[in-house]
Amino acid sequence: MLTHIILSFVIGGSVGIIGHVRKYGKIIMPRKTKRFIYLGFLEELLLGAVAALLLVLYAAPNSIVEIIIFSIIAGLGGDAVQIRFKLLKQDNDK
DSSP states (O other): OHHHHHHHHHHHHHHHHHHHHHHHSSOOOOEEOSSOEEOTHHHHHHHHHHHHHHHHHHHOOSSHHHHHHHHHHHHHHHHHHHHHHHHHHHHHHO
């Protein structure tokens, strides 16, 4: 079970980083501004990894192939959720 957790965390985080590079064209490093801390690529990495971890723990896949597929889908889903939150925030600002 521990290998399933580690594998899903790594794959989900990798998908999160790939989504970050696809979105911005480069890896943006974390930085601190006057008002808040911008996590940069760590934000997508953590969101994809946690989403993959939760899906794998909930679905309890039987094989490594299922773990990989679930982790990729969850990583992409985490990126979609983040985009939706940013769109909702922009709509509320208007």
